[in-house]
Amino acid sequence: MKMIFRIIFLSLLFSWVGVSQAEYKCFYGNLHAHTDYSDGVSTPDTAFAYARDVAQIHIQALTEHNNGGSFGGVSYSITPEHYQNLRLIADTMTAPGRFVALAGQEVGSIGSSGFGHINIWEAPGLWPYNNTDLLGCYSWILEQGYPAMYCHPDSSWNSNFNDLYYYQDYDRAMDLIEVINSSSLYEDAYFRALEKGWHVGASANQDNHCKYYNTYTGKIDTIFDWGNRVNYYGNIPLTGVWADTLTKPAILEALQARRTTAMEVSPADDRINLLLSVDDRYQGEHFIRQEGEVKITIEASAATSFKSLYLYTNGIPADTFNLIPASNQTVWKLDKSIGLGTVYYFVKALQTDGDRAWTSPIHIDGVSEKSPVVTWPTPIKNFARIVFTPLPGAISVKAVIYDLSGQKIKEITGSQPDQPIGWDGKDARGRQVMNGVYFIRLEQRSATETRTSLGKTMVSR
Amino acid sequence: MKRFIIIVWAMVLAHTAQAQLLYWDLPTTAEQVVFGEGCFLQSREPQGLMQNPSALGFIKYRTLAASGIQWWQEVYGGSASAVLPVRRYGTVSLSLGYWSLGTLAGYSEDGRPMGTVQSQAANLGLGYGLVLADAWGLGLTLKSSRLNLPDRYDWGWSSDIALSYKRGLITGSLMVKDLGPDHPRNNDIRYPQNTAYMAGAGATYLDGKISGSAQYNIRKEQGGYPSLSLELAPLPSLNLKIGYEKVPELTDRSPLGFGIEINKLGRRDLSVAYGYRSYGDLGNIQAMTMGINF
Numbered sequence: 001m002k003m004i005f006r007i008i009f010l011s012l013l014f015s016w017v018g019v020s021q022a023e024y025k026c027f028y029g030n031l032h033a034h035t036d037y038s039d040g041v042s043t044p045d046t047a048f049a050y051a052r053d054v055a056q057i058h059i060q061a062l063t064e065h066n067n068g069g070s071f072g073g074v075s076y077s078i079t080p081e082h083y084q085n086l087r088l089i090a091d092t093m094t095a096p097g098r099f100v101a102l103a104g105q106e107v108g109s110i111g112s113s114g115f116g117h118i119n120i121w122e123a124p125g126l127w128p129y130n131n132t133d134l135l136g137c138y139s140w141i142l143e144q145g146y147p148a149m150y151c152h153p154d155s156s157w158n159s160n161f162n163d164l165y166y167y168q169d170y171d172r173a174m175d176l177i178e179v180i181n182s183s184s185l186y187e188d189a190y191f192r193a194l195e196k197g198w199h200v201g202a203s204a205n206q207d208n209h210c211k212y213y214n215t216y217t218g219k220i221d222t223i224f225d226w227g228n229r230v231n232y233y234g235n236i237p238l239t240g241v242w243a244d245t246l247t248k249p250a251i252l253e254a255l256q257a258r259r260t261t262a263m264e265v266s267p268a269d270d271r272i273n274l275l276l277s278v279d280d281r282y283q284g285e286h287f288i289r290q291e292g293e294v295k296i297t298i299e300a301s302a303a304t305s306f307k308s309l310y311l312y313t314n315g316i317p318a319d320t321f322n323l324i325p326a327s328n329q330t331v332w333k334l335d336k337s338i339g340l341g342t343v344y345y346f347v348k349a350l351q352t353d354g355d356r357a358w359t360s361p362i363h364i365d366g367v368s369e370k371s372p373v374v375t376w377p378t379p380i381k382n383f384a385r386i387v388f389t390p391l392p393g394a395i396s397v398k399a400v401i402y403d404l405s406g407q408k409i410k411e412i413t414g415s416q417p418d419q420p421i422g423w424d425g426k427d428a429r430g431r432q433v434m435n436g437v438y439f440i441r442l443e444q445r446s447a448t449e450t451r452t453s454l455g456k457t458m459v460s461r
Numbered sequence: 462m463k464r465f466i467i468i469v470w471a472m473v474l475a476h477t478a479q480a481q482l483l484y485w486d487l488p489t490t491a492e493q494v495v496f497g498e499g500c501f502l503q504s505r506e507p508q509g510l511m512q513n514p515s516a517l518g519f520i521k522y523r524t525l526a527a528s529g530i531q532w533w534q535e536v537y538g539g540s541a542s543a544v545l546p547v548r549r550y551g552t553v554s555l556s557l558g559y560w561s562l563g564t565l566a567g568y569s570e571d572g573r574p575m576g577t578v579q580s581q582a583a584n585l586g587l588g589y590g591l592v593l594a595d596a597w598g599l600g601l602t603l604k605s606s607r608l609n610l611p612d613r614y615d616w617g618w619s620s621d622i623a624l625s626y627k628r629g630l631i632t633g634s635l636m637v638k639d640l641g642p643d644h645p646r647n648n649d650i651r652y653p654q655n656t657a658y659m660a661g662a663g664a665t666y667l668d669g670k671i672s673g674s675a676q677y678n679i680r681k682e683q684g685g686y687p688s689l690s691l692e693l694a695p696l697p698s699l700n701l702k703i704g705y706e707k708v709p710e711l712t713d714r715s716p717l718g719f720g721i722e723i724n725k726l727g728r729r730d731l732s733v734a735y736g737y738r739s740y741g742d743l744g745n746i747q748a749m750t751m752g753i754n755f
Contacts (some may be wrong), residue, residue, distance in 0.1 A: 011494055050707055104714060143536065197570070197571075339571045340568075340572055340573065340574055341568075341569070341571050341572030341574075342571040342572050365572060366572065367572075371566060374566065374568060375568070376568045376569070376570055376572040377567075377568050377569055377570045377575075378565055378566065378568045378573065378575075378578065379567070379610065379611055379612075380577055386610065387572065402713070402743065404484075404487065404532070404536065404562070405486070405487060405713045406711045406713055406740050406743060407710045407711055408710065408712055408713075432650055434615075434645075434650075434652060435608060435613075435615050435648070436562070436580070436608060437536070437562040437565075437580055437644075439533075439534055439743060439744065441742055443592050452742055454534060454742070454743065454744075455533050456535075456563060456565055457565065458562075458565055458610070458611075460580075460610040460612060460613060461612060461648070461650060
């Protein structure tokens with residue numbers, strides 16, 4: 001009897017705040033919703049309060065449409081004044097440790113020349129709308145420095161971000177992609193975005209408007225459902241955000257780090273914890289590692305049992321773990337060998353009731369000890385990543401590029417000590433360098449050591 | 462006044478140049494390694510494609526020279542020059558240069574190995590020098606370069622013009638280097654030539670036991686910088702060389718170069734020279750040159 005109570009207790013605990021062996025906890029959120037500040041109903045205060053008190057989720061974002069005015073003769077775009085007001089309300093409604101309210105905008109590039117919809121959270125202002133300028137939008141997001149997400153990414157939304165074409169220069173602009181929302185499944189778009197090169201994490205949201213056409217009365221019914229909207233498949237889409245604390249800065253950091261799990265929840269308290277780690281690095285991370293064996297750990301827990309876990313390697317379900325008998329808590333460990341080049345892993349989980357969950361990917365750039373500094377690609381045409389053998393415990397990394405005469409062409413500081421350094425093939429003044437051979441001096445620093453490595457590459461355009 | 466020539470130089474920057482690397486501007490000989498661009502004034506021997514053409518006319522004997530250089534990071538270069546005086550019509554030179562830029566592992570964008578890629582550069586230089594009134598040297602060099610890449614090649618050409626005045630043991634020279642059209646000629650992405658303006662004076666004392674020169678160079682990208690050269694001959698067939706040149710943009714390159722030359726060997730006036738310069742963390746460069754006069 002005690003055992004049964006213990007299981008029930010643990011299940012309830014996991015359904016509220018997911019806890020893993022990791023330093024992070026899973027907080028559940030809905031990152032895509034609207035009020036009458038654009039084309040939804042009611043006020044932001046009401047929406048946040050509903051999500052917090054009724055739906056009992058940890059994070060609610062209101063992402064009002066930013067269409068730069070009207071569309072189809074109806075103006076439902078958020079005004080700059082309303083947006084600033086939304087930011088104030090979100091700050092007021094945020095209670096660290098209990099609830100995080102995010103103010104956002106859904107850039108809605110629409111019409112035949114539009115590119116699709118993108119959510120950006122907590123940016124200080126609205127994007128200066130341009131219906132066709134996808135690259136301008138990416139560029140603006142990069143300048144803002146706040147997380148962003150592809151919304152409902154399929155071709156029904158116009159060019160679908162130029163068919164999710166990968167622009168290396170803007171890779172850091174986009175953090176998440178909706179794998180599922182209230183209307184459709186976008187799993188294919190998630191897979192395709194990763195295949196094309198985007199480093200985006202998985203998200204599942206509800207796109208609440210709280211307006212429903214009543215076929216019996218022919219009128220629009222208002223039904224509040226921020227945070228607990230049941231979608232077309234009979235599930236509640238939620239995004240699990242893995243953060244160390246439930247505060248706005250921690251949640252924004254986790255979103256930008258892509259530490260997320262997209263999930264379908266049914267019933268409402270059957271929230272899923274699904275966490276992927278490779279050598280103690282967590283989903284969403286991107287790092288360089290020497291080729292060889294890696295240890296992969298997948299932790300899964302929920303109220304409903306899991307039927308199967310699938311480990312995807314470079315977009316292909318290469319390993320399957322069938323739980324016999326089905327279990328609502330499991331840890332799946334396996335060893336994999338990585339070679340030269342990029343490999344990414346993510347996990348899809350399937351519960352016995354058919355609900356699904358997807359982790360964000362972990363990207364690993366496998367390098368050889370024999371080539372401490374190289375560029376991908378070689379030769380370089382426009383953009384390359386400088387990859388290197390990481391120094392254990394490194395706290396900073398810097399690449400200095402020289403031409404054959406020994407002239408310093410450019411100095412680039414890495415954003416993370418064990419992540420590739422991007423080089424756009426330009427010198428310090430922003431001019432494309434000439435064709436030829438170039439040298440890279442890489443300086444890595446840890447608390448106790450400074451390591452300098454040399455490499456050579458080639459530019460050929 | 463007769464013992465000293467004062468060179469006054471006025472330099473006007475022709476146009477906005479762009480940082481670029483041209484393989485004819487890379488040193489291949491021992492003296493180029495030691496003196497840097499100071500070799501234009503200091504050197505009395507053919508120097509591959511880094512040759513002061515106005516000095517050619519003063520060479521009255523046939524010369525052959527060959528050089529090899531070990532660069533850093535598995536890059537190697539070499540050059541061969543021939544100088545032929547044509548009686549009163551002046552002196553002509555032919556220079557060939559070659560650079561092996563090494564073999565690299567090729568990679569795709571996602572890091573998959575894609576075999577190996579190689580690159581080489583080949584240079585050709587034609588020089589002509591003429592002496593007027595036994596003191597004024599005029600010279601022109603035409604040079605071209607071809608850079609081979611895995612899926613294409615780039616080529617371009619350029620020219621150097623120079624004027625020298627030689628009186629006794631004193632020499633002064635003005636030179637405009639790398640004049641020509643945007644480079645490379647066959648690529649959509651072209652760059653203006655990084656034209657250099659050089660002026661300097663050199664002198665020889667004690668029957669050639671001490672010689673030195675001072676030269677000032679201006680390139681748009683690098684700004685101005687001096688080249689100082691000193692050569693000592695403690696023994697009749699032994700020259701010790703030291704050069705100072707601090708190019709602001711070449712931050713890792715040591716301003717000092719060192720070299721040694723053994724010359725006047727045998728009936729054919731054979732010479733062997735060695736030069737060395739450090740590039741800090743990048744490595745060192747060292748070159749050997751063999752020359753023969755006949």
